[in-house]
Amino acid sequence: MAALFIILVIVVVAVLWLIGVYNGLVQLKMRVKNGWAQIDVQLKRRHDLIPNLVETAKGYMKFERETLENVIKARTQATQATTVKDKEGAENMLTGALRSLFAVAEKYPDLKANQNMLALQEELTSTENKIAFARQYYNDEVTRYNTTVKTFPANTVAPALGFAPEEFFELKDLAEREPPKVSFT
Amino acid sequence: MPYSFVEIEKEKTWVIKAVFVFLLVFYFLVAELLWIVTRMFFSSQSPFAGPAQLFSPGEFVIVFAVALAVASLHWYYSTRNMIADLTNLLDARAPDLGDTYHKMFRNVVDEVSIATGGRKIGCYVVPSSGMNAFAVSDLEGNSAIGVTEGLLSRLSRSQLEAVVGHEAAHIASGDSFSTTVICSLFGIYGALLEGINRITLGRSGDSSKERVSVGARFGAYLLVVYLVLLVVKGANHLLNMFISRQREYRADAVAVRLTRDPVALSEALYLISRGWRGVGVIPGSLSPIFITAPDTDSLSESEGIFSDLFSTHPPFKNRLNILLDMAHSDLQSLKSGIRTAPKTVVEEEPVELEGLSVDARRGGPFCPKCGQALSEISYEGAPAMKCRFCGGVLAASDVATRIIARENYLFPGEIRESSEALMKSHWRENPPNFFNVTDKLACPRCREAMERGFFTYGLPVIIDKCFKCGNIWFDKGELEMLQYLIEKSRNGEL
Ligand SMILES: [Zn+2]
Ligand SMILES: [Zn+2]
Numbered sequence: 001m002a003a004l005f006i007i008l009v010i011v012v013v014a015v016l017w018l019i020g021v022y023n024g025l026v027q028l029k030m031r032v033k034n035g036w037a038q039i040d041v042q043l044k045r046r047h048d049l050i051p052n053l054v055e056t057a058k059g060y061m062k063f064e065r066e067t068l069e070n071v072i073k074a075r076t077q078a079t080q081a082t083t084v085k086d087k088e089g090a091e092n093m094l095t096g097a098l099r100s101l102f103a104v105a106e107k108y109p110d111l112k113a114n115q116n117m118l119a120l121q122e123e124l125t126s127t128e129n130k131i132a133f134a135r136q137y138y139n140d141e142v143t144r145y146n147t148t149v150k151t152f153p154a155n156t157v158a159p160a161l162g163f164a165p166e167e168f169f170e171l172k173d174l175a176e177r178e179p180p181k182v183s184f185t
Numbered sequence: 186m187p188y189s190f191v192e193i194e195k196e197k198t199w200v201i202k203a204v205f206v207f208l209l210v211f212y213f214l215v216a217e218l219l220w221i222v223t224r225m226f227f228s229s230q231s232p233f234a235g236p237a238q239l240f241s242p243g244e245f246v247i248v249f250a251v252a253l254a255v256a257s258l259h260w261y262y263s264t265r266n267m268i269a270d271l272t273n274l275l276d277a278r279a280p281d282l283g284d285t286y287h288k289m290f291r292n293v294v295d296e297v298s299i300a301t302g303g304r305k306i307g308c309y310v311v312p313s314s315g316m317n318a319f320a321v322s323d324l325e326g327n328s329a330i331g332v333t334e335g336l337l338s339r340l341s342r343s344q345l346e347a348v349v350g351h352e353a354a355h356i357a358s359g360d361s362f363s364t365t366v367i368c369s370l371f372g373i374y375g376a377l378l379e380g381i382n383r384i385t386l387g388r389s390g391d392s393s394k395e396r397v398s399v400g401a402r403f404g405a406y407l408l409v410v411y412l413v414l415l416v417v418k419g420a421n422h423l424l425n426m427f428i429s430r431q432r433e434y435r436a437d438a439v440a441v442r443l444t445r446d447p448v449a450l451s452e453a454l455y456l457i458s459r460g461w462r463g464v465g466v467i468p469g470s471l472s473p474i475f476i477t478a479p480d481t482d483s484l485s486e487s488e489g490i491f492s493d494l495f496s497t498h499p500p501f502k503n504r505l506n507i508l509l510d511m512a513h514s515d516l517q518s519l520k521s522g523i524r525t526a527p528k529t530v531v532e533e534e535p536v537e538l539e540g541l542s543v544d545a546r547r548g549g550p551f552c553p554k555c556g557q558a559l560s561e562i563s564y565e566g567a568p569a570m571k572c573r574f575c576g577g578v579l580a581a582s583d584v585a586t587r588i589i590a591r592e593n594y595l596f597p598g599e600i601r602e603s604s605e606a607l608m609k610s611h612w613r614e615n616p617p618n619f620f621n622v623t624d625k626l627a628c629p630r631c632r633e634a635m636e637r638g639f640f641t642y643g644l645p646v647i648i649d650k651c652f653k654c655g656n657i658w659f660d661k662g663e664l665e666m667l668q669y670l671i672e673k674s675r676n677g678e679l
Contacts (some may be wrong), residue, residue, distance in 0.1 A: 031302075038303055115563065122285070125342070126292035133300035136445070 035138030576661030
């Protein structure tokens with residue numbers, strides 16, 4: 001009788017613990033999903049800006065068709081990517097194409113002084129920063145989630161409950177600025 | 186993020202309870218004191234009849250009920266529209282998205298709000314040339330960040346991002362909520378008090394008889410209001426003791442975590458510490474919501490128990506040292522590394538009106554002097570209109586304020602010379618008579634006759650202003666001269 005009672009207590013405790021772990025993981029995963037949604041919105045904004053950018057640049061850069069076409073091509077690929085890894089590759093391609101566009105644009109002072117171009121550049125800078133911040137937030141949340149999934153005690157049940165580690169999202173900076181030297185001590 | 190929403194909510198209810206209890210105790214003590222004083226006046230009993238006489242349970246309950254009612258009313262009226270009340274007091278306005286600086290600020294706030302996980306943050310701009318920033322949050326969970334024009338025109342994009350990060354950290358950690366509540370409950374009244382002081386003391390210089398008699402009539406009212414405000418201000422001082430200086434260090438740290446750029450934040454703090462932080466006529470009693478106290482005294486720059494207790498902001502030196510430590514840098518390389526934005530020669534960018542036919546443009550406002558259609562320009566980033574024929578500029582009065590707060594233009598020699606010549610002219614001895622202007626200009630926007638006058642007292646630049654729609658007409662070179670002279674007087678060179 002006493003043994004049965006002890007087993008019952010152990011089962012109840014185990015079930016309660018399982019529910020706790022499950023709820024915790026669901027919450028963490030929700031934050032990861034939220035973070036990804038943020039990135040998606042900003043990537044879409046990035047894709048929306050590019051046709052305008054190319055259109056404005058076209059008038060000034062008559063002899064740079066190849067550069068402009070590369071940007072368009074990279075944009076098309078980026079809009080078609082679906083998985084995290086695919087998007088990462090396609091967006092990095094797009095960043096590369098945009099970088100060479102801006103490098104070439106340096107040769108055209110009239111284009112750089114164009115009000116439309118300045119406004120577009122501000123919008124693009126802002127969008128790039130938003131992507132960077134959204135990515136930072138997403139990666140932070142992935143780290144938290146993955147740490148929980150991979151460490152004891154949650155790792156004993158996480159795979160069975162259907163919680164697999166999530167992938168990070170890495171993206172090159174358009175501005176090619178050197179990474180800030182930060183130490184959190 | 187260091188704080189989750191649950192923790193913020195917990196802190197919020199704690200703040201609400203603590204501040205309300207403070208309010209209640211405060212009013213109870215005041216009411217009890219008043220009651221005792223009244224009894225001493227009106228009863229024949231000796232005031233020293235003993236504590237039993239002074240604190241009978243019945244009276245105690247009545248005094249408590251009065252205190253509760255007053256505290257509740259005070260709480261209710263002060264916290265209804267906290268963000269609107271405070272921003273109105275600061276004369277802060279929503280950003281004008283046609284202005285390049287304001288657009289960039291709006292973008293930067295949106296960017297930082299994403300770093301905090303996507304909470305919506307409103308923005309405001311204060312038309313002051315000082316350098317400061319503030320954050321406010323209300324009971325419903327709305328929050329907003331405000332900056333001055335001076336800050337926008339003198340910080341780089343990454344420095345501005347760092348400052349906005351600092352303010353967003355106050356919002357995300359919930360301490361912007363407690364400072365907003367305290368400023369709404371007490372700071373606003375302290376602000377009124379300081380305003381009265383400034384008017385009554387500041388005006389004593391010009392001894393016109395009329396002013397004295399008006400002053401005497403209001404004096405009686407003012408004395409009563411003044412005494413009440415004085416008591417409330419005392420409460421404000423007490424509450425500021427609870428606003429620890431630690432939260433500024435904490436917000437700096439969170440800002441670095443959000444923007445990953447300790448160098449930009451230390452640069453911004455350094456530039457702010459060297460600039461003038463005034464925000465128009467903003468009184469010190471609202472300083473807790475700002476990144477740095479608008480009227481700095483030696484107190485906030487000193488250390489020790491006394492200043493830790495009474496000052497709401499820590500010394501810049503300590504904040505800079507902590508940040509520079511994070512960036513593995515030092516003050517010397519910070520100073521040499523800061524590149525102040527180079528001043529550009531006056532050159533307004535013509536705004537291209539896409540999709541507008543030439544005919545549509547002809548319908549636009551016309552120059553009041555030569556009748557030509559005005560064209561849209563961007564003057565130091567602000568939207569204005571210019572006559573390409575005579576060089577005159579039309580700007581709304583808030584746009585003019587904005588332009589004057591900015592210091593990114595370098596003025597050509599002829600502007601400098603004509604400004605100096607204007608200052609040396611006998612305009613003080615022979616002031617122009619603005620009462621019988623015969624050639625009033627018609628406002629290009631609304632056709633109303635514009636009034637002529639000085640743009641500001643103390644500077645001889647004459648402008649035409651429409652009092653119906655608020656637009657100002659500057660003849661060729663007048664806006665530049667005004668900017669040049671105001672910049673000079675800001676630097677104490679006039
Ligand atoms: Zn004209
Ligand atoms: Zn008008």
